[in-house]
Every structure is written in structure tokens, then in C-alpha cells.
Amino acid sequence: MTKNVYKAHFALLAANLIYGANYIIAKGIMPDKIRPSAFVFIRLACCTLLFWILKTLFIKEKVERKDLLRLALCGLLGAAANQLLFFHGINLTSPVDASIIMTVTPVLVLIFSVFILYERITKNKLIGITVGGIGAIILIVYGGNAAGTSSVLGNVLVFLNATSYGLYLVVVKTLMKKYNAMTIVSWVFLFGFIFMLPFGLPDILATDFSAFDTDTYLVIGYVVLFTTFFAYLFNVYALNYVxxxxxxxxxxxxxxxxxxxxxxxxxxxxxxxxAQDINLIKILSCLLVIVGVYIISKPPKDSSKLKAKKQHY
Structure with missing residues (x-):
């Protein structure tokens, strides 16, 4: 792999470490301190401002009018719907269940990529998704019968979030070759904030900020700066190279x-x-999904080099 591709994989690793911790961190203050839609309002409002400040200072790039509709779709899928569905889902269900359900995203991305990007499905991708998928299926089937904090409605909302995010990854890829990552994410968040307003504004106005303590502000800070700002930048950067x-x-x-x-x-x-969300079966299943990531991230063998090697012998 080239140096940039290695950096892309490191960015993806960092983003998903942040996302993995977010399941339980964000859940900790909902709904007692803040409602899900109000949380999304704060998240999108703060990060939209941050992204546009950076773009104004460092990226002097204009977007063609014909691409605004596609950016609006990305804002709907990757910011508004994605975050509203996720926060309402995680508010209702177990953090472990939510993270398990999100593993369906690569399957959905492959399906969308085949029809929208005409992407070729390689052997490594099939094997990796199969291995990781087996681990995810075991967790889903077993988790549905296990005791814990899971919820059917919450799980459905998280699945719809996975679908929205998977389609966003495919649609936004078509803009990567044309615009800087900061330009794209700035517009995505601006449109996402606009689409979210009818849902988030009533809840933010009803929020009792006087009830917030230090832990509440720390959680909000983590979600805004890490789960949203840095993680989105990492993902957009990586899509330039993978x-x-x-x-x-x-x-x-x-x-x-x-x-x-x-x-x-x-x-x-x-x-x-x-405590009831934890057991040996879930540990073993998680090991399977980690192996799946390793396999799918391996670059395919260079067929020209293999051919030259055979001719040499």
C-alpha cells in the first residue's frame, strides 16, 4: 500500500475507536439530562460552525450549483437522518446491540456500490465480510435472546441508521475526486443541520440546561469534538484513498x-x-469481526507482478 493508503487505514481505525466508545458514552446522559433530538441539535450546530470556520480560513473552494443537490442528499443521509436515528436508537437499546447491528453497514455499502459505483467485489472483500458477518450474526441472534438493555424499536432505528450511513458513504464517494474533504463535510453538515431543525429545535428549547453537571458537559464535548468533528474528518479523508x-x-x-x-x-x-450484556459468546463473536476487518483491508495481490514472477521462473 502507498503511504496515503496507510494513513487512510489509520484514520479509519481512529474514527471507529471513537465511534465504539460513543455508544455507551452518549447513552449515559439520555434521556435524563437531554433528549436525543436536542443532543443532535447541539452536535450538528457546533460542528457545522467549526467546519465552516476551518473551510473559510484554509479552503478557498467553491461548489458548482449542479452538485448542491447531491451534497444536500449527503447532508440528509450522513448527518440529519444518520444522527437522529442513531441517537434515538441508542437511547432505547443496549450499546452492545447497537454496535452489533451497525456491522450490517459494509453489506449495505457493497450492495449500493455495485448499483451506484459499479464497484467490483473482490475475493478479500467477500471473505472479510463473510467472516465478520458470521460474528455479527451470532451476536445478533444470541443477543436477541439474552437478558440486558436491548429494545426492538431501538434496534430497528439503529438498523435504519446503518442503512442511511451506508448509502451516504457511497453517494459522497462520487464527490471526493472533485472537491476537498473539508469543503464536502462543511456542506454536508450545513444541509444536515437544516434538515434536522424541525426535529431538534422543539427539544432544544425544552431542555433544562440548569440541570447539566460537569459529566454532562464532558459527554457533550466528547460527542461534538471527537465523535462528530474528528471522526467525520477522518472518514472523509480516508474515502479519498480507499x-x-x-x-x-x-x-x-x-x-x-x-x-x-x-x-x-x-x-x-x-x-x-x-452486566447482563456481557458473556463469552459475545467475546468470541467480536474476535471474528476483528478478523473480518483484517481480511477485508488487505490489498489484492498485484496480478502484473505475479505474472512477471511466473515468467521469470
Missing amino acids: SPSVSSSYIYLQPAISFIMVSIYAYVLMKDEY
Whole structure:
């Protein structure tokens, strides 16, 4: 792999470590301190401002009018719908369940990529998704019968979030060769904020900010700066050098990270409500999805080099 591709994989790893921790961190203050839609309002408002400040200072690039509709679609899929569905879903269901369900994203991305980008499905992608998918299926089937904090409605909302995010990854890829990553993410968040307003504004006006404590502000800060600002930048940067299916495959790491966080909350911080979400089957399943990430991220062998090698012998 080239140096830029290595950097792209490192960016994807960092983004998904952040996302994996976010499942339980964000859930910790909902709905007692803040409602999901109000949380999304703060998240999008702050990051839209941050992205546009950076773009204004460092990126002097204009978007063609014909591309605004596609950017608006990206804003709907990758910011508004994606975040509203996720926060309402995680508010209702287990962090482990949510991270498991999100592993369906690479499958959806491959399907969308075949029809929209005409992407070729390589052997490594099929094997990696199959191995990781087996781990995810085991977790989903077993998790549905296990005790814990799961919810059918919450799981459905998280699945719809995965679908929205998967389609976003494919649609935004078509803009990557034309515009700077900062330009794209700035417009995506601006449109996302506009689409979110009817849902988030009533809840933000009803929020009792006087009830916020230090932990509440720390959680909001983590979600705004890391889960949103840095993670989105990492993902957009990576899409310049790897395909949407490779990018989405890193989501297989999230159940493992979520499981570790739930373990800390259950056994270190003594949060008993999370203890039932942890068992040996889930540990083994998470190992499978990690192996799936490794396989799918391996570059295909250079057929020209193999051919030259054979001719040499």
C-alpha cells in the first residue's frame, strides 16, 4: 500500500475507536439530562460552525450549483437522518446491540456500490465480510435472546441508521475526486443541520440546561469534538484513498470497542444494568469481526507482478 493508503487505514481505525466508545458514552446522559433530538441539535450546530470556520480560513473552494443537490442528499443521509436515528436508537437499546447491528453497514455499502459505483467485489472483500458477518450474526441472534438493555424499536432505528450511513458513504464517494474533504463535510453538515431543525429545535428549547453537571458537559464535548468533528474528518479523508466498502468494513471493530466500554462500566464503575450484556459468546463473536476487518483491508495481490514472477521462473 502507498503511504496515503496507510494513513487512510489509520484514520479509519481512529474514527471507529471513537465511534465504539460513543455508544455507551452518549447513552449515559439520555434521556435524563437531554433528549436525543436536542443532543443532535447541539452536535450538528457546533460542528457545522467549526467546519465552516476551518473551510473559510484554509479552503478557498467553491461548489458548482449542479452538485448542491447531491451534497444536500449527503447532508440528509450522513448527518440529519444518520444522527437522529442513531441517537434515538441508542437511547432505547443496549450499546452492545447497537454496535452489533451497525456491522450490517459494509453489506449495505457493497450492495449500493455495485448499483451506484459499479464497484467490483473482490475475493478479500467477500471473505472479510463473510467472516465478520458470521460474528455479527451470532451476536445478533444470541443477543436477541439474552437478558440486558436491548429494545426492538431501538434496534430497528439503529438498523435504519446503518442503512442511511451506508448509502451516504457511497453517494459522497462520487464527490471526493472533485472537491476537498473539508469543503464536502462543511456542506454536508450545513444541509444536515437544516434538515434536522424541525426535529431538534422543539427539544432544544425544552431542555433544562440548569440541570447539566460537569459529566454532562464532558459527554457533550466528547460527542461534538471527537465523535462528530474528528471522526467525520477522518472518514472523509480516508474515502479519498480507499473504497466505501473498505471504509465501512472498519465498523466491524465497533462491537469490540463497545464491549470493552460496557465491561468497564459494568465491572469497574459497577453499573449493574450493563452486566447482563456481557458473556463469552459475545467475546468470541467480536474476535471474528476483528478478523473480518483484517481480511477485508488487505490489498489484492498485484496480478502484473505475479505474472512477471511466473515468467521469470
